[in-house]
Amino acid sequence: MDNIAGTKTSLSWVMNITVVVLVLLWLIPTIGLLVSSFRDRDQISASGWWLSPFPVEQNFSIRASGDDAVQQGDLFVIEGNVYDDEEIAATFGGETPRIAAFGGTRAAPTAFQPGDVAELSRDRTLSVLEDGSYTFTSPDEITRNPRVYFASETPPDFSLDNYETVLTSDNMDVAFINTLTVTIPATVIPILIAAFAAYALAWMDFPGRGLLIAAVVGLLVVPLQLALVPLLNLHNQVGIGQSFVGIWLAHTGFGLPLAIYLLRNYMVGLPRDIIESAKVDGATDFQVFVKIVLPLSFPALASFAIFQFLWTWNDLLVAKVFLPSDDASKVMTVKIADDLLGSRGGDWGILATAAFVSIAVPLVVFFTMQRYLVRGLLAGSVK
């Protein structure tokens, strides 16, 4: 339409490129997380995820065995190959990539180029060749096994190891189940309550209806923060305390305004004829609701269900307040925010994987049900 006169403007190029840039900007951070979740943890801290398809230069060390020392003239000499070390051999899977650098001290593990001779303290020397063979010399008898530090290019290492760690240890599996346990009842129960209320507000005439609708609209924006202290106290007094029952009730209450609002907006738009002819035929309100309105409102029910599901799955605040803080009842968001970020703040592989596990389910729901989600958003905001 913008190019209605048949002139495809040069602007369309600019537009396409702008959109490509924007999409990339929006996508790249998530891709980074996804890629990182498959990478080996040492590789994550050795090179950026954007370099992950390429070999990584990583630092290793071995202990040369003093027992292998041979006396040559007035020097004690150890000769060997770093790739013969069992652990190193396992890491590289039998391959022997070029040595990039080496060193004889922890402080400077990559100070020398392969082929150089490193002068160490007490007249000892170390030399490592590109193929990994090393020579260590010492004027005195070698009593402690000397360390050989070297850097070598490891091939990219993608695996599901992080997922295994996250899902089997760390209680993340428990957290996953807990999240599911919180989410499903908290999604199902408000729908029913809201559907009946929405029908009454949409199709029944009674005094105070306008006031109630206004109240629902007002409650839509009440900040959750207000509810935390009084309700937690109330739960404690009633004996529910911090528990799953408490969080289900809380999510139900907090989700209701949106549910009633969305469903009412949708139900009002249903054709009046159908409902009136059903009533003329003698159907009661209850029958009209169950047999006509409810099935016709399926799209709106689905939109709200998706909203509520995403919101409860992703929620951190309500879970922190209304669930006990022991390991057995932590949900994933709390687990990540409080445990993983705190104690394993440096373990980027685990963090990325845990985050991805927690966002995988919403993403699947999002991409399969996007149609309903968009419809719900539109029903809620555009009139």
Added chain:
Amino acid sequence: MSPLIQGVLTIIIGVGGCIGYFFASNLILDKVIFPPKGANPGRNINRANMVRPWLFLLPAILALGLYLVYPVIGSFWRSLFNRAGDEFIGFGNYITMFGDDQFRISLFNNFLWVLVVPAAATFFGLLVAQLTDRMKWGNIAKSLIFMPMAISFVGASLIWKFVYANNPDIGMINAVRDFFGMGPVDVLQIPFWNNFFLMVILIWIQTGFAMVILSAALRGIPEETVEAAIIDGANPFQIFFKIKVPQIMGTIVVVWTTITILVLKVFDIVYTMTGGNFGTEILPSYMMSYMFRDDGRATAVAFVIMLIVLPVMIWNIAQARKEMR
């Protein structure tokens, strides 16, 4: 009992209870209290129909009253008491709070968030909506930009840690700096500007929301108006700013206020990224730092948030009432 079984039971009890309640209450109303027979069936039917709406509404009204209306009053009442809750101190909590530097920082930061995030998210949303409007792959592009909506604030924060991290081998910003030979910086510790780096995360999430709604609004613009403008020789920018934007102004305002409300509630991003340190505290995270420690102070903060939201609430109600007429 494992929580999972408890959950299944709750669904059964909850759903069954709801259905049972609605079914039974209607049945009793129609068959027992006001049966459409006997002395005056007509009057009975009318009476039953007057009661029925309240049967339909009862559970919702109870839940809303208990979980949203009562807390507004309960919180305000609690905020007038001291930490232990046994001594009435009037506005004491509010007075000490306004004297607290940290609170003033959060108030100022929250002000920045409210100013920047809705504006930026709406701007980007409108930009993408307009650019993708008649593009062949527009729907794919929109879907990808919409995606962060599905990601939790905690997940999003972690995603952005891989952008902001101090280590140039992990954080992309520092990788770029490293490439140009500059030393690494922790962007989350740069005073004042770190707030904006946190806001980027919420903008990243909310742009999709703005885009979806604004793109539907753009589609709803009558084509004649745009055609007329083209015939009159308007260039694309004029069409956009002078023809399209004025027609969707109402929707833009709705998007803007919706995001504003959201901004006032989100504590997750600050909590996971900085924990409120380095001068990034905002009201919701400030409140959480007092939750479980000082209920009086926590409710006072919550009530301040409520006061900030109040104008939007009143405006929303006014809009809704106007529409119903």
